[in-house]
Amino acid sequence: AQKVTQAQTEISVVEKEDVTLDCVYETRDTTYYLFWYKQPPSGELVFLIRRNSFDEQNEISGRYSWNFQKSTSSFNFTITASQVVDSAVYFCALSEETSGSRLTFGEGTQLTVNP
């Protein structure tokens, strides 16, 4: 069965620090998709990125970057020069090709960026 683990429950940083959120996943499927979502206090999950299992290229988007490593089953997320507006709960999620749209979420990491 699929599983996603986010070992960091809470992280607190000072503005402008870099921060990395860890995500480790388990799946038996060879085709799967990994996601990161952000949940601000309003509650809505905001899509950040999707990675396909057959594409291990790392990606950078502005201050955000993602490191996908199949060898260690990890999909880590780094925010460079963090800002107060980055404060939110971040979720890593996994979807298997055979499961349609079903997402399996990690426990989430509460990121607090202090001014």
Next chain:
Amino acid sequence: KAGVTQTPRYLIKTRGQQVTLSCSPISGHRSVSWYQQTPGQGLQFLFEYFSETQRNKGNFPGRFSGRQFSNSRSEMNVSTLELGDSALYLCASRFTSGGPNNEQFFGPGTRLTVL
């Protein structure tokens, strides 16, 4: 393009009652999934509907049910409410079910409180 909308946003019910939540997907999206979010269990998949058919179901009791209409709008129903059903219920829409090239977008959620 309007996002995913959910009604009502807040709901208070008492044990034993039933409740119906509504979700309108993004225009053109045919897949709707429902998730329950609680502090103890995190984000858990309830079910997915695609073209009016339930495509996938999570591990929830039969008190939780859903349906999808021809216009892709979806409703979920919880009968005989229990205190543990208090949660944020999130709806997500997607163009198709599964596959790599379409993202899943979430609504703002319905906060259900059972007294």
